[in-house]
Every structure is written in structure tokens, then in C-alpha cells.
Amino acid sequence: MRKTIRKRFWVWDFDKEEKWLNDMSAKGLQLCDVGFSKYVFEEGLPGEYVYRLELLDNSPNHTESVQYIRFIEDTGAEQIGSLMRWVYFRKRAGGNGFNLFSDIDSRIAHLNRILLLVGILSGLNLFNGVNQISYWFSSGRLFSLITGILCLAIGVLIGYGFIHIFLKKRKLKKEKILRE
Secondary structure (H helix, E strand, O other): OEEEEEOOOOHHHHHHHHHHHHHHHHOOEEEEEEEOOEEEEEEOOOOOEEEEEEEOOOOOOOHHHHHHHHHHHHOOOEEEEEEOOEEEEEEEOOOOOOOOOOOHHHHHHHHHHHHHHHHHHHHHHHHHHHHHHHHHHHHOOHHHHHHHHHHHHHHHHHHHHHHHHHHHHHHHHHHHHHHO
16 A cells, blocks of 8 residues: 655755654655655555665766666665655665765765755855845835845755755764764
């Protein structure tokens, strides 16, 4: 039996999304498809799979991404789906565990990919918001004011995510220095 759950996660909360998917697995619901704010589960054994998410450098159908996904699948994992550049993997529980990032440097590289995405989105929204409000001053068009305020609010919200990921990255860098 399939069950569809609609749930939203912010880009910077990928670790919470991953934890939620693993908690669902522990309850016997195994992810079988993913869409925008949509998760499709099948009933299975509790804790049957471990789930991991990764933001790729390129789209999943890009040559480098296809090779990387094959490499991950050669370890016994399978790709469940993708959403833009995000890829969802699962692997049967047990054995040596399942991690996509073997060391701190690879986790930092992953956070850098997320920082770039979130930084661009935040910057574009802030820039557009300022432009729309500037246009409102010269034209008096209420639509420009509303659009500008909305873009600024979205830019600030995404900026919060940028800071969240940046602090996580800084913590990993400190951990790396302690281990050296």
C-alpha cells in the first residue's frame, strides 16, 4: 500500500529532512518516490532502509552526475528520485552503515554547494526587492512596492538559511582543525 505525505523542508534543513525520512523508515514506511513537497512511501519492514540526500554539482542527468550516481549504486545503494539537483538515495540497513560523505572535507564541499545555491537565491531576491522599491519611488506603482517588499522578505528568509549553513560549515572547519 502506498501513502503520500506532503511536507515542506527548507533547503538548509536537508539534515532534518534526512532524519525525518529515516524516522519514517523506522516506522515501516519506505520512501519510493519524491516530488516537490511530496513524499510517496510504501509499507515495509521497520528500519529496512537508511536514507541520504545530496545536492549534486550538476543536474542528475548530467554526465558527471550519472557517473557519480552509478558509483553510489555500486556500493549497494539505490537512487529513489531527484528534485532539481537534490538526489535521494537509500540503502538496506545493516552492514557498514551508509554515508555519502566519507570525511569532513566532503561534508564541507557539500555545504559549499548549498551555500552557493542559497547565496545566489538570497542575493537575487534582495537585488530584485531593492530594484522594485526604487522603481516604486519613481513611478508610484503600488504593485512595485508590494513586489519589492515580498522579494526583500524572501531574500532575508533565504539569507537566514545561508547563515545557518555557514555556521554549520564553520563548526565543521573547527572540528577539522581539532582533528589535525
